[in-house]
Amino acid sequence: MIRLEEVSKVYKTSTRPALENISVEVDKGEFVFLIGASGSGKSTFLRLLLREEVPSKGRVYVANFDVARMARRRVPRLRQSIGCVFQDFRLLANKTVAENVAFALEVIGKPRHTIRKVVPEVLELVGLEGKAERMPHELSGGEQQRVAIARAFVNRPLMLLADEPTGNLDPDTSQDIMLLLERINRTGTTVLMATHDHSIVDSMRRRVVELDLGRVIRDDARGVYGVGR
Amino acid sequence: MRASFVFSEVLTGLRRNITMTIAMIITTAISLALLGGGLLVVRMIDKTQALYQDKVEVSIYLTDDVSSTDKECQNDPCKGLRSKLEGDPAVDSITFENRDQAFERFKQIFEAQPELVKLARPEALPASFRVKLVDPERPEVVTQAYQGQAGIDTITDQSEFLDRFFNALNGVRNMTFAVALFMAIAALLLISNTVQLSAFTRRTEVGIMRLVGATRWYTQLPFLLEAMVTGLIGALVAILGLVGLKVVFLDDVLADPINAGVVRSIDGLDILLVSPWLLLVALGISAVTGYVTLRLYVRT
Numbered sequence: 001m002i003r004l005e006e007v008s009k010v011y012k013t014s015t016r017p018a019l020e021n022i023s024v025e026v027d028k029g030e031f032v033f034l035i036g037a038s039g040s041g042k043s044t045f046l047r048l049l050l051r052e053e054v055p056s057k058g059r060v061y062v063a064n065f066d067v068a069r070m071a072r073r074r075v076p077r078l079r080q081s082i083g084c085v086f087q088d089f090r091l092l093a094n095k096t097v098a099e100n101v102a103f104a105l106e107v108i109g110k111p112r113h114t115i116r117k118v119v120p121e122v123l124e125l126v127g128l129e130g131k132a133e134r135m136p137h138e139l140s141g142g143e144q145q146r147v148a149i150a151r152a153f154v155n156r157p158l159m160l161l162a163d164e165p166t167g168n169l170d171p172d173t174s175q176d177i178m179l180l181l182e183r184i185n186r187t188g189t190t191v192l193m194a195t196h197d198h199s200i201v202d203s204m205r206r207r208v209v210e211l212d213l214g215r216v217i218r219d220d221a222r223g224v225y226g227v228g229r
Numbered sequence: 230m231r232a233s234f235v236f237s238e239v240l241t242g243l244r245r246n247i248t249m250t251i252a253m254i255i256t257t258a259i260s261l262a263l264l265g266g267g268l269l270v271v272r273m274i275d276k277t278q279a280l281y282q283d284k285v286e287v288s289i290y291l292t293d294d295v296s297s298t299d300k301e302c303q304n305d306p307c308k309g310l311r312s313k314l315e316g317d318p319a320v321d322s323i324t325f326e327n328r329d330q331a332f333e334r335f336k337q338i339f340e341a342q343p344e345l346v347k348l349a350r351p352e353a354l355p356a357s358f359r360v361k362l363v364d365p366e367r368p369e370v371v372t373q374a375y376q377g378q379a380g381i382d383t384i385t386d387q388s389e390f391l392d393r394f395f396n397a398l399n400g401v402r403n404m405t406f407a408v409a410l411f412m413a414i415a416a417l418l419l420i421s422n423t424v425q426l427s428a429f430t431r432r433t434e435v436g437i438m439r440l441v442g443a444t445r446w447y448t449q450l451p452f453l454l455e456a457m458v459t460g461l462i463g464a465l466v467a468i469l470g471l472v473g474l475k476v477v478f479l480d481d482v483l484a485d486p487i488n489a490g491v492v493r494s495i496d497g498l499d500i501l502l503v504s505p506w507l508l509l510v511a512l513g514i515s516a517v518t519g520y521v522t523l524r525l526y527v528r529t
Binding site for chain 1: 234433434436437438439440441442443444445447448
């Protein structure tokens with residue numbers, strides 16, 4: 001599903017590479033935590049997968065796309081097969097819950113009858129049935145993140161990228177969000193989650209890839225956040 | 230592509246930046262109205278030129294000596310000149326006007342100023358040949374051929390006066406075009422600015438669109454259409470403005486010279502013919518400016 005081959009990324013404005021000679025492979029249906037301190041290269045890792053950046057060296061494969069080398073006009077296809085969730089939710093404040101989710105389909109040209117059918121389905125999946133007409137500011141943080149997850153998942157992507165999805169949430173709510181991500185993972189969707197949250201990583205016992213100063217320093221099949229941290 | 234979605238995005242965008250939208254419409258309208266005004270002046274010049282075309286005459290004034298002695302053009306050099314002019318292939322027709330006839334015409338022309346007529350004496354006016362030309366655009370063929378011949382005092386050619394008249398009109402045209410150009414630059418910068426502002430206020434939307442895999446057309450078309458819709462409204466305002474100017478200003482202020490047949494008026498048809506160009510220019514400029522702005526300033 002994801003394959004990075006000896007990937008390095010050096011930003012023009014920086015002397016130290018953000019990623020240095022990284023090789024990582026993630027299979028379809030895996031659930032992977034990407035951990036590491038701020039500046040370790042987690043964000044760059046995710047941005048490379050979305051082709052928000054191109055690597056300075058090496059190859060990046062996502063699904064069947066040769067991400068670094070594909071033509072620009074094909075990038076939308078890549079992104080349609082990846083769902084994204086962020087720490088700050090990124091909901092549109094002037095649209096209702098249902099409209100926020102529908103937006104993701106409207107802008108890729110899905111027909112209206114499809115949208116009318118799948119939006120309520122995905123809202124039910126994330127546990128927001130009955131809140132379709134609410135505005136984002138009327139919802140709790142956890143509910144807002146559910147909307148964001150619904151939006152990321154509504155087009156049934158092959159892969160879900162979550163960048164600190166629990167960063168703004170209290171532990172109980174975070175636990176709910178993790179259960180939701182697990183449920184999504186069980187549908188066969190690959191989930192890659194960048195996080196700082198020790199307790200979540202420790203309790204889930206999933207694969208952990210740890211980055212430090214742009215290098216992979218650990219890749220455990222059933223890891224914890226880190227001994228002695 | 231879902232038209233209704235793009236359309237609603239455009240409307241939201243225009244409403245959100247309503248002050249900028251209005252500023253854009255006004256500058257575009259003024260700029261286009263000036264451009265249209267210039268184009269109308271061009272049409273007016275063309276029509277007026279056509280009006281004068283067949284009226285261009287060369288006047289050959291005879292010397293005082295001939296004017297006073299040869300009232301009916303019976304003797305040389307007048308008689309010789311007449312037959313020479315009649316035989317000239319460049320000459321269409323001629324009329325001889327003696328001193329008395331010239332004085333009659335003078336009195337007619339200055340009917341409104343009797344004190345001037347009172348002062349004038351027939352002796353002050355020369356007899357003349359009024360020469361109609363085969364090719365009114367080349368009066369110099371005749372003037373040069375007869376200049377300095379015996380019995381001829383001066384030769385004047387109306388095209389000199391007409392040239393000055395048309396130069397003035399051309400000046401007006403050039404000035405409107407120049408001002409239109411400056412306004413167009415202002416409009417251009419405003420369009421570019423508005424597109425950037427619009428893209429900035431909707432950066433969250435655009436960010437999400439990019440992330441979920443919307444194509445560049447989908448993300449950028451609303452901004453482009455926004456610019457084009459404003460341009461279009463500006464053009465329509467400009468056309469209305471031109472019609473208004475024609476009705477209020479032109480038909481009123483220039484009524485006298487138009488009725489006298491000095492200049493040709495501009496009618497509704499002229500504006501109708503100019504309008505598509507204004508619409509086209511408005512659409513073209515706003516589309517190109519919008520596109521370039523998006524290319525330069527907005528990440529895709």
